Amino acid sequence: MTGLIRFNGVPAVRWGGRGFDRAFDSLASELFVERTAGELRADVRETPNAYIVQFDVPGVAKEDIAVDVDEKSVRVEATFKRETGEGENVVLTERVAGAVSRAFKLPQAVDADQASAKHEHGVLTLTLPKKNATAQKRLTIN
Secondary structure, three states: OOOOOOOOOOOOOOOOOHHHHHHHHHHHHHHOOOOEOOOOOEEEEEOOOEEEEEEEOOOOOHHHEEEEEEOOEEEEEEEEOOOOOOOOOOOOOOOOEEEEEEEEEOOOOEOHHHOEEEEEOOEEEEEEEEOOOOOOOOOOOO
16 A cells, blocks of 8 residues: 555644744644634424424524524524623633524425524524425316
């Protein structure tokens, strides 16, 4: 197996010389970079009567969450806020800030009028009842 190179994701660091400087610069940029909100993480479960969708929204007030549901899709937008007091300087920030959204197409139509949302312990739970499939109707020919 000539030419095969194994890479385990950790660069070799030489103690002394430019190798150490690059490693330190990389670590410093990771520690002191301002992070923006990424994608909302979600779980989608299905029961015979509904879809249950849960989103992780830690530290987000329910007033900063918008949920849009139509017949075959759901969209959630959340705004993560960062607060600093007067006279404070940010030394390190790892918590995210900004608005993020996530949308799903559902395999079956849902009843948006009966849908509900609950926000508890940093988790947004949507219960989206399925619409009853319309019964087949035989037409009378005139």
